[in-house]
Amino acid sequence: MTPTHRARGIDDEAPGAEPEQDAELHSGFLTEAAHWLRDLLGPEERATAAVRRILDVGSGPGVASCGLARVFPQADVVAVDRSTELLAEARVRAAERGLNGRITTQRAERPEQFGRLGPADLIWTGNVCRHLGDQQAALGSLASALRPGGMLAVAERGLAPRYLPRDIGIGRPGLQARLDSALEERFAAGRARLPGVTSVVEDWPCMMASAGLVPTGSRTFLIDLPAPLGLTARRHLHTRLRRLLDExxxxxxxxxxxxxxQLLDGDACTGILWRPDAFYLAAVTVHTARLCRPRA
Known part of the structure; x- marks a missing residue:
C-alpha cells in the first residue's frame, strides 16, 4: 500500500526500489510465515479447506500473494495496492508461477476502502498501518472485511536490517547505527505530518483486540544471509544505500x-558490491488475531 501521504522509510517500495531484489531476500520468510498462519488456523487439511479467500493488503509486486496461494491451494487471493504499476507486476508474477487463475488484483488507497474489499478468511498486510495517520482505524477497517473465524495477520516493524560490521575500515566506526537513528527520526517526522495522525501505543495485539478481534499469537521471523553475500543481495544493498544517500x-x-x-563506488573493493564482510540480517514480527463472533 502506498498512500498519497505517508511516512517514508527506506524499506518502502518507491521509485528506484527493486521489488524483485526484495522478493529474493524475503521470499523464504514469507513462505515460513504462511505455513505458520496455516498451522494457527488448525490441522492442515481443515485449515486449507476453510480458507477460500485471502486479501494481501499492500501487496506490492505480489510476493506474499503468490506465497499464500501456494500454501492455501484452495483459496483465491486478491492482491491489493494503491500502485497500478506494482499490481501489474503482481499479475505477471502470478502468471509466471502458474497462479494467474487464482490471483487477482484490486486497487485501494484509503483505510475506509479496506472494508469494501469483500469478505475474506485471511488478511495479510505488511508495513501498511504505520503509513496511515489513524492506525487503529485502519485495523478496524481491515477487521470489518473478515468472515467469522477469519484471521488478520499484521507484519509491522521488527528489527531494521543490519548489513555492515561496526568498523568497516573507512570513516568512523558505528556508521550503520547512526544511519538507523537518522532514518528513525525522519520516519517519526513523516508520521507527524500524516493527515488525521493519531498517537497510539503500538502494542499490536492490544490494538487488534480494540478492533474487535481475539489475538492469537505473534512470531518473529529472521532473515539471515551471512557473508559472503550473493550478487542479488549486494545489488539490493547498493540500491538501499543509494536511496538512503538521496534521502x-x-x-x-x-x-x-x-x-x-565510498560504499556506493562500484569499482572500489571497499564498496558494498565487493566487500567480503557484507551480510544481511533482519527480523520481521507478525501479529495475528481472529474474528471469533458473528458480524452484527
Missing part, C-alpha cells in the same frame, strides 16, 4: 556522507 544526504555529517559514497 538523508543533507542530514549526515561530511565524514558519513563520504563513507556512504
Amino acid at each position: 538523508l544526504g543533507d542530514e549526515l555529517d561530511l565524514v558519513d556522507r563520504l563513507t556512504v559514497e
